[in-house]
Amino acid sequence: MSGLIKSSLARKVVMALSGLFLVVFLTQHFVINFTSVIAPETFNEWSHFMGYNPLVQFVLQPILIGGVVIHFIMGFVLEIQNKKARGIGYAKYNGGANAPWTSRNMIITGAVVLAFLGLHFYDFWVHEMDYKYVSGLAEDPTRYHEETVEKFAPFWRTVIYVISFVLLSMHLWHGFNSSFQTMGVNNKYSPAIKTITKLFSVIIPLGFIFIALYHHLNPITH
Amino acid sequence: MKLFLKIWRQANANSKGKFTEYTLDGIEGDMSFLEMLDILNEDLIAKSEEPVEFDHDCREGICGMCSLQINGEPHGPDRGVTTCQLHMRRFSDGDTIVIEPFRAKAFPVIKDLIVDRSAFDRIQQAGGYVSVNTSGNTIDANAIPIEKENADNAFNAAACIGCGACVAACKNASAMLFTSAKVSQYALLPQGQVEATDRVMSMVKQMDLEGFGNCTNTGACEVECPKGISLENIARMNREYYAASIKG
Structure with a gap:
């Protein structure tokens, strides 16, 4: 096992597995968020469960944060090593001739998504931590929908969310399928995995964009 | 002109x-x-x-x-x-x-335009061989039945001429396509099974030691390879490597 831990293939495995884990998380995140459009009461119920269930808060949430941190730290480590491996760069490098833009610029799309996560954490996670542990306010299972909709009132925040989801889509377009190749899956199922990758990387971010725009365009008026 | x-x-x-x-x-x-x-x-x-x-x-x-x-x-x-x-x-x-x-x-x-590609030789020397008796008593390779698909894939992997275009094309200067072709050409054949575990571990270790970059599956290597070496070889090498790592 020691060889695996030190090798370049180990770094690839870490990227692939943490990426696939985040894909699973993204799916459940989307499902819950979508209820904020079609069933606000369900959204409140599920959000309250996620916010106060000890298993979610103290086991799954740290695992998720760990997954995100590992994925982006390893991404930057790989990028630095890969830049070093080239040494002197080409005067002319026609990368577009042999590989799609999305596959060559994962560090750019990933960095934008990471910056977005900073805002997203500030918007929701920091707010929740403050509500529960700093301000020590009482449980209110009905507050989540309204708080979420209010977040999308400012035009600038909605625009940032929409742009970030476009970049997320580009990141998934290469990353999802690439994870399977890294795990050694390149066989008769690969065309199906590529199709699923394309569908997932378009539908999920488009869904998130829809949710952000819907809440921006349908503010709660008292 | x-x-x-x-x-x-x-x-x-x-x-x-x-x-x-x-x-x-x-x-x-x-x-x-x-x-x-x-x-x-x-x-x-x-x-x-x-x-x-x-x-x-x-x-x-x-x-x-x-x-x-x-x-x-x-x-x-x-x-x-x-x-x-x-x-x-x-x-x-x-x-x-x-x-x-x-x-x-x-x-x-x-x-000028000449580069030292002996890093490839060292990767090959690290494990890209089979222990076959060549002292005059060599067994005819065709005496062992091999499934046609495996024979064809091994032959296709062996078509790699080690020119280095994969490294040159890759934005990460990764040598995964070359190394995986050299691993695959033996991994698919019964003659290559004896050293299978050591081979993939040693060749990947040498590849890393030479300072090549990490593969990010852009596929540029496959497109630019003059011999059409497929990314399937990289997936196969990954599988071989994981299996060998677990075996220790």
Whole structure:
């Protein structure tokens, strides 16, 4: 096992597995968020469960944060090593001739998504931590929908969310399928995995964009 | 046709190189790219200037000796060919062609357009062999039945000529396609099973030691490979590596 831990293939495995884990998380995140459009009461119920269930808060949430941190730290480590491996760069490098833009610029799309996560954490996670542990306010299972909709009132925040989801889509377009190749899956199922990758990387971010725009365009008026 | 060439010139491994521009006239479309460079060198020699050094050997597209990054692509714009099989009809009168050596830290420039690709040899030596008795009692390879699909895939992997275009094309200067082809050509055959575990571990370790980058599955290597080595080989090597790691 020691060889695996030190090798370049180990770094690839870490990227692939943490990426696939985040894909699973993204799916459940989307499902819950979508209820904020079609069933606000369900959204409140599920959000309250996620916010106060000890298993979610103290086991799954740290695992998720760990997954995100590992994925982006390893991404930057790989990028630095890969830049070093080239040494002197080409005067002319026609990368577009042999590989799609999305596959060559994962560090750019990933960095934008990471910056977005900073805002997203500030918007929701920091707010929740403050509500529960700093301000020590009482449980209110009905507050989540309204708080979420209010977040999308400012035009600038909605625009940032929409742009970030476009970049997320580009990141998934290469990353999802690439994870399977890294795990050694390149066989008769690969065309199906590529199709699923394309569908997932378009539908999920488009869904998130829809949710952000819907809440921006349908503010709660008292 | 008349061409404007921008060629990397570097006196030796330790000197700092730079681009030098040349204008070359009277180039025919039927000439190969290397013949075009031969004409340039004849001109330079006639003018008592230092000719441009570049690698070449068979000039039939089978030895893997020629290299060159041409207008940003290894072996130039054509697919499935080495530089010696690239013909000048691919270019137009008045074109500017940028010619650079393959760039990778593991492929240091020796002179001008020649790079040292012995890192590939060391990867091969680390485990790219089978223990077969060659003392006169060699068993006929065909005496062992092998499933046709495996035989074909092993043969396709063995078609790798080790030219280094995969490394040159990869934005990470990764040698995964080369190494995986050399692992696969044995992994698919019964003769390669004896050293299977050690082979993949040793070759990947050597690949890392040489300073090649990490594969990010862009697929550029597969597109630029003159022998059509497939990414399936990288997936196979990954599987071999994970299995070998678990076995210890």
